[in-house]
Amino acid sequence: MKNWRVLEVENEIRRRVRNEWIEQTSDRFDADQAEATYVCECGDANCAESVSLTRAEYEAVRLDGSCFVVAVDHENPEIERVTLENGRFTIVQKMMAAGRKSQETNPRR
């Protein structure tokens, strides 16, 4: 049976896929400097928060396959650590098994 940690990571991975799609869609509008609205990549299946990032900020998150962007205070210290926090969003890095799973499913590999 899947434990909650596995379910959380799977949620986050699904949201990352959605954000990749959002970024590709906004490509058409040549929106490099503008902030775009992405979905919070936290593990809560019911989370409906969105986060606002510029293209450059989003790309910086995607450089590391174990990093995700979440809304402020949506991090889960049991499976991830905060690497950056500003007023608009938090960047977290997955640890241990969660980190491995995130790397294995990285769409940018």
Ligand SMILES: [Zn+2]
């Ligand atoms: Zn969230």
